[in-house]
Amino acid sequence: MQVKLPFIFLCAALCVAVEATAQVPPCGTDAYLIRHARAIERMEARYNEAFPVPGATERSSHVKTIPVVVHIFHQGGPENISDAQVQSQIQVLNEDYRKLPGTNGDGNGVDTEVQFCLAHIGPNGECTNGIVRINSPLADHQSFQRTMLKQISGWDNTRYLNIYVVQDIDNGSGVLGYSSYPDGPPEEDGFVVLHDAFGTMGTAQAPQHLGRTASHELGHWLGMYHTFQDGCGTDTCTTGDLVCDTPPVEDPHYGCPVSANTCSNDVPDVNDLVDNYMDYTDDACKSMLTAGQRDRIQNMLQLFRFDIWQTGNTLATGCDSAYVPVPCAAVSNFATLVQQVCTGNPVQFVSTALNDPIAWQWYFPGGTPSTSTAEDPVVSYALPGTYDVALVVQNSIGGDSLMVPGMITVQDPEPGQLPPFSEGFESLLFPPNGIVVENPDGENTWVLDTVAVQAEGIASAHMDNLTYTNYGQSDGLRLPTFDLLNFGATPWLRFRWAYARSSPNYSDQLVVLASTDCGVNFTQVWARTGAALATGPTQTTPYIPDSTTNWKNANINLTAYANSDHVIIKLVNVTDGGNYLYVDRINLGDQFVGIEDALNGDETITAYPNPANGIVWLRGIANAPADARVDLRDATGRGILSMPLQNVLKNGIDLGAQADGPYVLSIRSRTGSKSLMIAVQH
Template identity: 55%
Template structure:
């Protein structure tokens, strides 16, 4: 089952260039939260059997006694570009949700399904009861969203999930995912849905979409599975999506096909590609079935009971009689970490509501001490706790927010001097100042003595093979370092070994560094997929059997040369792949004879290498533009290759090259990226 689901996801991802595709992260979420979803499933089934999904709970003046209204808050996490979508585009998505869930006559949602009696309302009152347009905007690098960062989105902006459906609109999502959702019964800090801006709504940046990505994701939020969940199964009610009146489907359907992929249904009918819970094109989707309606209503009765109660509808301004005037501005801001070290800079992110037009900040103890920009970066040069005040203004007036004793500035410990090395030979683990961050308390880094290590008799290992908490990150955190007493160019080098358990998915290895006591982290090195592997794909535990399979990470740390407390961490993000090993960590001078090409290959990945002249080329850097040059070992440029604007992965055909060593390079600004490769026929 697990392997099947992964293959489906990858199939999905591989088609990312085609139009109208609707990749959804739910299958992966489902695997990662299996116990929680099984519990939720029992509760939904119990409600379906014992409860009355249609009993009147809403207010007497409501014309449809079964109607349940869901107040919605939309958090737009953006970088100031077009992904900071308009209020009108947000409203277009709310309109699509109501057309689809209410089966409004004459709209795209008026297909062969049912009116689910579920309606969506952009909140008109915030959690404190203040007038709002239901939209929060935050300018943050988290706009480029990686699914393992889902709880960090909620640190930026989050409204009580028992009273509001939290929807996050982001610029990009890792992989080719367009959106994903939590399932009923999950932890509050993961509750809600995340959707790419260009698939949110049907106007503005999403004018090529019909807004059905969000309809689909909210289906999951209401306890619905994909129509292809579990394949054909053997029972139309007890297997698959646990909905009797949706025909089973063996695989996700793409496009708008006429297909009958399972014949266990009686009568045996075609797959329901019009169902919102398949992957078919937006323009073929037009229905939820009655069985799906009953499940969704049961989820609202059992898990999401408060959100649609009349008292909450009133308190969020979603009662039909409530009219919102132009709202006064609500001053609000967020920082990622208010506990900083002396001399550090901290960025304040405005999230004032209701279209603020100007700002006046006051930073006790900060430099500068005032600012009029939306997202000021402030330096603190004295130890202490300090107040922050924001006065925001819009057309209706001003509002101020004061947080006393908010910023806490401490003296950083001075890190240890370079050089530093760790070979994991001590039987104590972790050792030598290293600490482990293991947020889920589960599988994490351990000491391994079985593999043939790069050096000595042991290394650090993390077992991804048995780790089912997909997306979870585990870090080896090195002690703080003082770079200021080191002369020469400092390098972080280490060796790693890794194999996949399935060629279609991979764990990730990320090196991050912080020079501000952990307030912000820069990504120095990233490997996944073919660029991470050192051994053959295998479903048994990967055990390196040679010291020569280990690959090198060589990371130039010169930008940290003036900092006295630099924290470095090596992070494993698990995808249920296979063992990742780390050995021979060195921080200091780049040892003679160490192959330095890995340093650049984080931007340019080429495989297989060596090769007979046919390579796959992957570019891991958006900024690489224009041309790549193929250079021989004497430095002569042999070819120039134009980089495709659309694809970051392309075939590279160089059959005319003789056996030997070559380089592929690209110049961007003052940086030169070089990757060495070998032709061997």
């Protein structure tokens, strides 16, 4: 069966480039489509299987109600918007998606028969107003932190639509919001909107003051693409936004165009729907969704978001029409991004208490401070152990307390082992040598491989990304803790890897992370994905290296971590449903084995241009050992010149004065030498 797929992969990249010179795209959802290309492809395949006839719908006769929770990430300023501003946004979602008569949403479109309700009952049966306020530095939000918002405050996405309101997105990038799609990873589900593009009052600012940013992002969450997806495309039904009755649109519309017709391949050729919520026009100019969009939404809800609108769930969340809301006392709850730390490391706690508490009383037995009345205290622990945390909250109706026993585990950062360390998996024990496999989802993970032609010996470690469908999951090979402080030499991490993709449209990722604070924070020291990760041809069958030349080298300088005697390093596979990834010959030490490893990042070393008639450059050299030199000889072996490799990397070698013919360029260091042929041709 052919999978209909919007041409997002190329378009998303091009569109961003085009828009950057013209207008800032207010919606950051394209990044999700790129990041989760495999999940989107699966979503469309499942959709087409369930609804093979374009336009056919599983719409039931009754209106579907979706319970909503709004998480406000703020830092105590005006971005901590009022309950009324939140309610004004929910009102707009209902006006727009129900086409309520006499409202801004009563445009030239249809009623989608979906409505939204701020939850009155929380996931554990708590009385709630459906709003969670979190005083956190995450309010100043970077989109790569998207899963952290959810980790701090996220309600079961099969029961609630999680909406996040933040102070800023990507340092004032101009992005007003972004969303996930159906059938994606639960840890990213929901959408994010800037506080000043949320609701119709308070901090909401023109031209995004009528709540249509959320109406637009909600459209993505319900499975809709932009009306200008894939430009004019080739077909109004099966390309672009995959909705038959939305005419194709070449580029996004901004501002408030009266009318436009940017594509003429629609039959009949009609005007663009500049008033559609899924375009980029100003809030005041958006007022409609089509019947085709309604059908797609209804089908998506039927297929991927079935539980959320079931009657049992509307009852359980206080969203049925008979529910009479009552004033709620404060309900205690709190969170932290890390629960295992070293002695002395700061831990940021945040209150996620419900119903707008006016007072917070924290207890951190064993911590410094040991109590706090802040909403977001930072606490550290001087001694190793396991510590309880408690929070008492209060509002005008009443209060609540919560104690989490043993929430925080504190360890002494014991000095790790001194390098050298090496592991080629030849013992056939797995995981060997103090290596720990980190497999958070309990599914596909690193295993021993004895089938491939290995980088060395008979065994390696591999990840099967081919059958792995939990896209976005990370699986780590955590090396033992190392003492790099007392190592006394430049520490280098080296390993070999092999990989092939299963489609040019997506790729798994291999990243190397390092931590010096007992694993609280990891920094990325190396990463490869896509063509830079691939060492073999794209194939849909399991990739099995059949030659040692299928392997590439990673050489990573860890000098930045040489000030710590407890460095944790892990090699992490982030899956996107690609193909097999192998690692072998992991080595941490000060020496390279052979010049090729010493010089070679992971590229083949070449000279260019070749043939040459002037300056020649060397490509593919990531590391130049201080002692490395370059010699040039002619075909008779006569020495022409000799100079430090570092000079050659900086200035190249001028062969303009040499006679035509073949020359041998050698790179030499104490670890070996490598020769290249260069032809001079004037």
